[in-house]
Amino acid sequence: MPRLILFHRLILRPLRREPARTLLTVAAVALGVAVVLAIELAGSAAAGSFRSSMETLAGAADYEVTTAGGIPAGVLTRLALLQEPLKLDPRIEDYAVIADRRRTVPFLGVDLLAHRPPEGPSDSASFSRQDSIWTGADLGYRTGDRVRLLINDHANEYTVRGVLGERSGEAIVMDLAPATRILGRAGRLDRILITGPAPLDLLQRAAGPGITVAAYGSRTAENRRMLAAFRWNLRVLSYIALVVGAFLIYNTISVSVVRRRAEIGIVRALGAPRPAILAAFLGEAAALGLAGGLAGILLGRAMAQGAVGLVAATVGSLYVSSTPAPIELTLATSLLGVALGVAVSVISALAPAWEAAQVPPVEAMSRGRRDHQVRVHSLRDLAFAAVLALAAWIASRQPAIDGKPLYGYLAAVTLIAASALAIPALISGLTIAGAAPLGRLFGAEALLAVRSLAGSMRRTAVLVGALSTAIAMMAAVGIMVGSFRQTVLLWMQDRLQADLYLRPASPAGADRHPTLAPEVADRIEALPEIAAVDRFRAYEITYQGMPATLGAGDARIVARYGARPFLSGANPRSIFAAMPGRDNVIVSEPFANKHHVRAGDTIGIALAGRPVRLNILDVYYDYSNERGYIIMDRSTLLKYLPDPAVSNLAVYLKPAASLESGRAAVERAVAGRKVVVLTNRSLREEAIAIFDRTFSITYALEAVAVFVAIMGVAGALLALVIDRRREFGLLRFLGGATAQLRRVILFEAALLGLLANVAGLILGVLLSLLLIYVINKQSFGWTIQFHWPIAVLLGAITLVYAATVIAAIYPARIAAKLNPIEVVHEE
């Protein structure tokens, strides 16, 4: 009981006396928690609980059979001949676009006689009709509806014969035979699901070499593994706002302690033991954290709704097609939110609460003296900072652990700690050097502002630390994304040499490669305006348990027109010349990094059931997806997978032909088919638009972190006005105008902003180097060239600066409104 009274008198009452500041602190924690939760929830919905959109109607299968380029029909026969009670479920898997909804959904060919849809006719004649489809329950169609579907490069009307049962999602299902015709699969299957007891090695032997037989769901597991790194990075980013919030809790509790030293001394003299004091201040932090955590849950749930689309877009364009699951706020996630809020608060409050417990019963020291001691320590802290910076440098040289840049993150955290330790020295340095000139230049207000920032060094250091950390993260991610963007732009300039690009209207994704009919290419090649057509085909494959993309183009044409920069710096011509007709390939940088291969290595993959060994001639720069490419010549591909359909075409015009006439001719040649014709320029614009969309979630996360920091500045300035109210009253006695009082606060905010920007930019550049050369390289495997996104940086910093000063307006008004007689005489 006495402890509760103590808590109430020492903590709760003061908190209630300053509702605005208490609210700001709680809001900062709430936002930090909310961002983490939002990313957690959105991540789970869009990537974490990843279910391939192809899992529809799979039931409780035990095994799945797959291979790159499609399973030959013989495999199904051999499996069927096994003397085992097995249920075989062959299927074709692709995507269709519902034309009027512009929505891409899974399009499956299954054996309807075996599956027996719950609705609609069940005779084989209706099944085999070219226009019969069954639709997933979530699509909302009814039997008899007519649906226009865009599949690969053609669009047709289909009739809904029935609606599928529960858990059929948004899939559209057709019988195997008509689906094979519509998709042009020439008897190859995409997957065979096997249900029933049978040893895996027996199945593998029956399927033959080059065919992958695995426990059902291992593809999904692969995808999950691939997405894990992505989620990990996203998660780390989402913690930035919470880290910034931690600084602010630290500040709030420090202010509480400093303000109540006298009270603590009295309470101690009256017999309160040290642990009681410690508990009281930790209790304050826990209460703030609890309130923040609870508010953060609701806010996080709301923010997740906005984030899920952004995360899904990134996943879709970089990794794999999936449909985001509904956002589920579970009890576990809610508890995580509250726990995070409380834990971060209590941990940040440990140091100041400990200090409170050390206050001697006779508290005689004045604040001025204490801050003086802090100043003396700033040199020692600077030395620590140097040691930490060195540690960061060493950590940054370490390799990834299990594909995760753990040492890179360690280096980042160490660097942030180093900068926090170096900040007091920066502040003393700048204020000692700057006070006199600033005072001369801007008058008493500037002198007061500089002196009091230096005078309450600890508070200033924490504020600058919080704001500069947020600015640093913003700058670092800004520089990284800006560099990445510039790298991609330059790379596209090299890579995209053709005048026109064609692809089916059905949208492609990182794992989706709709096809064009081969005669399209032939027809275009025959046009008089055309110099060359590069036929590119992509297949989804698995290499060493990770998804990858196998691609094939015309090496001769690429050698003639398209430069493709190689890591080795070798002459592209000689490399491309060695590709046609031979099992020679080039691989993209992310592939090489992920699978630890390099020029001269040999890799084994299976194509249509045939194991193939491929020699890697070189590694090329690529930023189009993170899964990684293996590229061979078209002649090599056709040797193993004779399907002549193409995924896209690069068309080179004759020098005499104009772009307009060439484009018109091509469009005439493809009339009647659903084909998208893009000029070189529009393709680049589209690519950069996708790039920007991919990183929009990153920007959003940073913006929240900066916002939290600025809220903290506002709260801290409010506390500062209250703590220094006597000083402000005195200034009125000394002939200060109210405008001058306001200016003192604004000046302090401006100086805080300046210090934070200087420290933040230095730290930000260092962090960006880590992001570019260590973290990104180790997580995604691509080389990014460092570029300064000057305009973006300047814009962001100006904005932050303006926001910092704006955050000071309210505290400044409070300062000007104080009654000088009251505040000077109270004591």
Place this chain on the structure above:
Amino acid sequence: MPILSLQRVRKDYITDGDPVPALREVSLDVAPGEFVALMGPSGCGKSTLLNLAGAMDFPTSGAVLIDGVDTSALNDAGLTRLRREKIGFIFQSFQLLPALSVAENVELPLMLAGRPEARQTALDRLRQVEMEAFAARLPYQLSGGQMQRVAIARALAPAPKLLLADEPTGNLDSSTGETILQLLRRIARQGTAIVMATHSAEAANITDTVVRLRDGRVEAIAAPCPA
């Protein structure tokens, strides 16, 4: 013309909705260079009177004229100018700014007023109170008497015509207090009027005039009677 003139001044504070009089019908003139002691029991209205005299607060009725200017007639900017040019304050608890050095504390009113040569003037004032050797120190490195001398130098910095002191020796031992009083005495001789609230009879003794207040009224105005 008196530098400070209170004419039938009444000051009510509103407590719980009711006006509570702190000063009633107070009339008082202070001539340039005059050293006035305000005496009376606690709560009689000394500090209230000083606040009115310093244009920090305003009478409920009656008028306060500083160098002939009615404080109630001025707007905020006018009041600020008046305080900057005519008035200096000294407090019982010194009220130095802890983050500023001694010299900067003294400079402060000059800088707030935008006066040139602030540093030179500040050092002159510090010499006047024999504190120039401490110019670079921070307040916490000074004794109470030294702090009060710095505070006096600060109050004198803009060369005010009226110095208002609220129990300036209240926090000091008697011998240090005596030095401060001698200093004030000298300042008054040089032409700055001083109004000083005090509880101490010794302090009142060195002044020119003693004003006795009781329950917000002037009880007596007389020359100090040496003990």
